[in-house]
Amino acid sequence: MKKIDRTKLTLGIAAPVLAIVAALLITSVIILATGKDPLHAYAVMVDFGSKSDSQVWIINKAVPYYLSALAVAIGFRMNLFNIGVDGQYRIAAFFAAVVGGALTLPGFLQIPLIIIVAMLVGSVWAGIAGVLKTTRGVSEVITTIMLNSIAAAVIGYFLQEGRLAVKDGNLFHTPDLPASSHFFTIPTQPDPLDGFLVVAAVVGVAYWFVLGRTRFGFDLRTVGRSESAAQAGGVSVKRMVITSMLLSGAAAGLIGMPTLLGVSYNYGTDFPVGIGFTGIAIALLGRNHPLGMAAGALLWGFLERTGTQLEFEDYEQEIVGVMQGVIVLCVVIAYEVVRRYGLRIQQRKVGEELAAQARKTDKAEVSA
């Protein structure tokens, strides 16, 4: 028992270490190939990334990334690939911005209202894919990708003057939220931290609790591990597909909120896009684990922050994108390798222990 636990722990640490070492090596080779010094690049990154304004920037950047990763991970845990988180958060943020811009309620009413609208819209958008999967058997990968495009088109249609948007310079955006709807911040030096950090942490804890400690979470994980076993065990797989898509969409609805309630206060043509895809990479990186994904989101923020500095040092600007890709690949491969190795070790151990037991009893029988 204890031995296996220790192995488990060692393997648990081995995977990320292996991945980081491999990623560093590969990235170094790539940087060397461009004729630059990799060690200097890392030194620049660490130096710049550890400055306090960088740290605040990284954390604020990591908040939406983390929420996005959670949304993707809910799907992953039940073997659904919600590739449409991107469209879900954008359309959710858009309509939340429209509702928020049209009302002037006290903040304690309006902020929750905006968030709820966003979660609902995100759910509905993801739910379409869930319904299509359960009723028509359409793969959620296909539908969610297509819903991304449809979301972009819908937003594009409404984001025009005279419809739901106002013109501001050469940008279009929804009417600004009233000041009462601005989310709180945590005062730090030199810049404040986004208060949505608290929400992200709460959602992370909820994710862990619901999946690991509730009947519902067990059912969801069961479907993810084996649909046939789940069905035989009494889980309604179809209902589970829809529920988890709704949940995933609701989480996706939160992704745009730090930006909407804390930075832009409206949804405009310059609203950030692509966070949904970043979330997929981070969910893979963090192995769907709430803490792992938090680390992944911070790492992503760190790379983006320090990547800009690399340009000043005359490194290719694409190097950060390369690093991100290499890291995801290394992590996915390393975890799979370690997982298989762990399973083998465990099987062997079980076999050996049982054989040892058997030998003992056999000897007793033979001598008897």
Add this chain to the structure above:
Amino acid sequence: MSEGGALHRPALAPSLRGECAITASSSPPAERAPAAAPAVELRGITKRFPGVVANHDIGITVRRGTVHALVGENGAGKSTLMKILYGMQKPDEGTIAIDGEQVSFASPADAIARGIGMVHQHFMLADNLTVLENIVLGAEKLHGIGAAARKAVLEVSDRYGLNVRPDVLVEDLGVADRQRVEILKVLYRGARTLILDEPTAVLVPQEVDALFDNLRELKAEGLTVLFISHKLGEVLSVADDITVIRRGTTVASVVPGETTPKQLAELMVGSELPSPETRESTVTDTPMLTVDGLHLSATDPDGVARAVLDGIGFTIHKGEVLGIAGVEGNGQAELVEAIMGMRDPDGGTITLDGADISHAPTRKRREDGIGYVPEDRHRHGLLLEAPLWENRILGHVTEKPNSRGRLLDLKAARADTERIVTEYDVRTPGIEVTAASLSGGNQQKLIVGREMSHHPKLLIAAHPTRGVDVGAQAQIWDQIREARREGLAVLLISADLDELIGLSDTLRVMFRGRLVADADPATITPEELGSAMTGAASGHLEHAEDGAETGGGAAE
């Protein structure tokens, strides 16, 4: 016999091997003690292999021209040993000698080159190809794929009396025919030593007899057959030598004439032989499960809807075991799934303990007291990559001790898993290991323990002891019997006719989605049951000459 051994140098071309078989047949083999090198000699084989008991210090000598049976519980290490001999696994220690010559196999190709062939338990044939195509597939170098190949195939088929029709599609063949194709496939590649892995598991008794005739034919032609089984009666009837493996090592070599099935089984288990017999009746008058007029249609791959269950009706009383016999694929799996709620029947009713559950969801049925030991435990009974305690929760997440309200009770679930592991003798180092790392028998014990722990009213047991070692088998039978005494109703589906006859209070035969015959387990023999399973008989089966009342009446 020495010429047989001497001729079998691996360099021989397959055609030459054919000739040598003829030479060998001219002098009747086996009886004359072969002083020459044995066909296969394994010495001190040790293998640490994941999931099953390690092989250690195995020693086997197989005489040429004999049928040599290898018996042992599942998980005892038979399959591992055969994989070593066939080059699929490398032994950690020990030597393999073929015809007296020490060899080392890196892959099955090496083994084939040395004249060793294997017929796997699960056939490896392409359904949409003809028999001929299947046989030459991968061995095109020998005789091409044209007329020469056909000639060679027919030649081999005739020589060993296999009666294979080369142009039939494999998908149109029955199980026994497919097996003959597999054997022919191996012979075509020039095998002189055949390994058959549980060849009788999928056959009805009549087919088993035919297979044994084939094996005797092979033997008469000087070939060597290594036959893996745990059906002792069969082993005794066909084998010349028997080696018993227990817990990874060879414990005895016996000659069939000097042993009984009981002694053999005791050697295998290392203790008293279990038996499925339950003769004292515990059947009551209270119906527990009533199925009436159950109908289910399914669309087959060709898009044709057909009835897979048609007019199924039966009642199981408290304390009764109803056994359903039938060749696999005649609707048994669908019947189980309809009762479990995994398929929604389009006609008929299912009543459990007075309540209509025809269309109730699976979870409701489980909560209402249906226990389920599924046919395919990997697909339906376990989460292979999850730890044992999560597997203990599977299917019973809404019930105590697994949850309180909507929350899981991990502590209680873990504690109860420990209890099941102890009470049901699941051999595992702990409850944190994954289900995949246990051997089949131990996985099954865990499932049975889990289902029994919720005191079901009705237990659906589909092939409960398939792929389970004799020790675990006895235990599972005991548990079913014990629960039956306490009023459990059991629906038993099994391909093991001894198990079916031994455990059941009532027997029904299923054929093409219908219950076509019934029988009294006290008087029926496996042979009679076997012939009814092929659709040759219907109605009430009487044990006697007039056993099969009507021939083929149920065929449609």
